[in-house]
Amino acid sequence: MEDIDLALVEKQGILTYGRKLDAVEMPNLLDVQLKSYEHFLQQNTPPEKRKNQGLQQIFNDIFPVTDIKENYSLEFVSYSLGKPRYTLDECRERNMTNAVPLRATLRLITKEGEEDKKEVKDIIEQDVYLGELPLITRWGTFVVNGSERVIVGQLHRSPGVFFNENTHPNGKLLYSARIIPYRGSWLEFKIDINDIMYVTIDSRRKVPITTLLRAIGYATDEELLSTFYKIDNIALSSAKGEDVVGHYLGESVVDKKTGEIIASACEPITEELLETFKEAKIKKVKIVVKENSRDVLVIINTINKDTTKSREEALAKIYSLLRPGDPPTMQIAEALVERLFFNTKRYDLGEVGRYMINQRLGLSIPLTKTVLDIKDFTTIISYLMDLRNGR
Template sequence: MSVTLDRVPASVRARRNFASLPEVLPLPNLIQTQIDSFKWFCDEGLGELFAEISPIQDFTGKNLDLKFISSEFREPKYSEEECRTKDLTFSKPLWARVELVNKETGEVTEQDVFLGDFPWMTDKGTFVINGAERVVVSQLVRSPGVYFTAVDDPTTGRRLFYGKLIPNRGAWLEFETSNKDVISVKVDRKRKLTVTTLLRAIGYSSNEEIAALFTNLDADPEHQYIASTLDKDPTTNTNEGLVEVYKRLRPGDPPTIDNARSLVQSLFFNFRRYDLAKVGRYKLNRKLGLDQPMTQRTLTNEDLVRIVARIVELNNGKGSPDDIDHLGNRRVRAVGELIQSQFRVGLLRMERVVRERMSIVEPEKATPKELINIRPVVAAIKEFFGGSQLSQFMQQTNPLDELTHKRRLSALGPGGLSRERAGFDVRDVHFSHYGRICPIETPEGPNIGLIGSLATYGRVNPYGFIESPYRRVARDDKDRSYVTDEIVYLTADEQELATVVQANARLDDKGRFMDERVQVHRGAEYHEASPMTADFMDVSPKQIVSVSAALIPFLEHDDANRALMGSNMQRQAVPVVRPEAPIIGTGIEYRAARDSGQVVVARAPGVVRSVSATEIWVEEDAGDAFRYRLQKFVRTNQGTCFNQRPIVAVGDRVEEAQILADSYSTDEGELALGQNILVAFMPWEGGNYEDAI
């Protein structure tokens, strides 16, 4: 076994490395998901919302138009420190440039309007709300898109397929196949109607036109799905189809063709009422083989036709149903998206107030400031940070507790599951969790499996799906497999189609496989195979577990139940007076400490000029002197003592990202949750297994 001496970057201490595998890819920033998501909201998400509601017109649409041109966050009134000591919210004022157009006179009034103080994320990925630190936990929800499920019919014993089209916002469409071969659809959980009625309502009028859409698909002589559905369909043309849809959705109202047309139009083809979101469009395109642009976020006629065609194909035995617990069908709604959906609620309430005020004021005297009432927006944001199930009082017993809280993934919360309704399947470890969600770290109580933790190398892509990194396997000129240094991030859908070799496969110095058979996995299958079949290789053995589990040395020799308890209980370790880093670590102690945000990190290279218990002055290479303030004996959210201690001396040379001061539960820049104790251990024929170490 080779032993190397590693100078841990950003740490003072050198460690001996006994690892048999080299570190191929350094760990990413462990709170990057939170920071990137909030940055996306500020850069793009907010602009999307203003574009959605702009322009706001009066009820007649003839007098006034209010447009949001741009928005900006200005400097905060109080610093982070002041907010903590004075029990205030750390926020930045949000201002919008608003334009009011008087359509009668053509007069344009532009004003900067204050839209309230917006809670701002700190560098540590937290929010200071009324003086207390809070974390917005990422939510794991079912992705918008179409899902097909199979049901065994008790009467005939046949396997019939159902479909569900779930948008990000708007009416659900549920497709069913009856044992008489009729395909019906429910709009927004209302009464059933034949699917051909809906197709007529969106423009396919005659029976011939509808039958022509499915000519080659509906070819089974015994089960003619489209023909059976047309026989059951009470309508014969588009107008009748529209009236029938209207009667089912609005049973009390007298149906007219115009009313019915505007109802169908607003239900599925109006962006303000129906939005698939980019991710929904992406999933529909992938699943149905469509080529619609990502900007097409409402339904199209082709979407509905392809969904019906897919149901016919599935009923004819081509293809298999979807697995709703697969991570290709579940996505992460991180902090930025959660704030955006709440902010949308506030803006829509504000829009209603603006339109009411437009009908009251005289158009000549109206100004944007008079029309806009910011109370609904401020109230919606306050409600989210103060009362949402996903905005939580930060757990701060020790730095690991804090870091894990920011990396948590919850299936609970608004739009998610409830612990009473969640069954075994959704809680269980799924093969698609590999390298994305930790199979070990989860609570032991009623939330087991509903709350998880992002794996060490996992990251969230722009669509919200979790990706994991792999090294590409290539072939040389002699057709031998070798591992390249190219890193590829794959989603669960993409990985399912690839054969992946485990990280511990033996390689020679040229990256070629030394063994004729290696451990691989493809989808849910884990087996031995020739390296020639491999497409990718894991980057590290710790990529399948979370940070908390990766801190356990020799995890592979640990009993799974004990590993779960260990990874959970490390977070409960109370800081000691003299922290002591573990003699035997796993190599990620310094990264866990640094990314927790509780240690003081050098922002640029330089030389230490002065050190005291409360501050460190560093003269940077650029010529500036920078003061780092240290926090002394501060009470954390959990009532433990947070104290920073300098670990550099005057004259020391420091590099960027080097740790300058220890925090509670860190030692020389490394996580130090417990003490190194001397233990005598005697096995007794396995009899002391559960009570052993």
């Protein structure tokens, strides 16, 4: 057996009683905790060079803070950490906490004027003492009130989008998806037994997915259909009856003379409806094209189930679902939907969540955009529809 080189052992500062040296150098198992806390504090990094991570990110997420009329704005400039008041031994002896004072440089901006014409009246910048921040020791512990404590890491579900498949008692497969953020409202999409897609916001009562889509910008049936299906323009004079009958209209058909709506979008074309088109001298109609004759048209089923027909009605319905008993105005309802999914202070996927969604759905939205995007909604819905249709 090979003898141990004691000089090498002493040089490394490791005392071993084994007959052989380790084949691989023992890693520092505390390095994960120590580097994580260093990543959080960025204590030795100048304020202007700190990355948007850890404590710096927390301050950036909270500030600026403004009043309702936006006359006053409190902005974050930087933070600084002082020196510990006691040594580790003194903290243990006196039952004290090994901590450093945390100060933040804040800037108060006062404005005057009306709305778009506001001008800066005064700027005050000052250091504010926020409290004591515990420091980690070289052993990966925290000394709190004289006792050593450790942070126990926990696993939790990563933010992102998750798809699920359940089997109904009759044997039919039902598909669902869930968007889980770091902070904000959970969204759950489900296709039910009748091939209608619903969305549940924060485990509240479900609404048709088209209601939510109308609220975020797809106001009309025509916009919804063109987003999820291929729409073809058919000349009735050259088309055979069997090629048109059974298809769904991709756009409402209007009598040009009277202005009356002959047939609405999503309405199936029948022989009787074709005769009506001929009488009204309708030459062309737009129809929804199926990729496969067996495809289930989930969005059309959902539109027919949806009681809302405009963005205003959809916003009012979502508002009454989340704030029952409080009659909304258009602006208040819009602000509520904006805060739910598109406001960085109320909703946060984190870079991990954005990366996971991009990877799963094949999107290229920047990682810095940690709120939802309209593409997220439409791509998830299309993905569920493809699952339902076996693609």
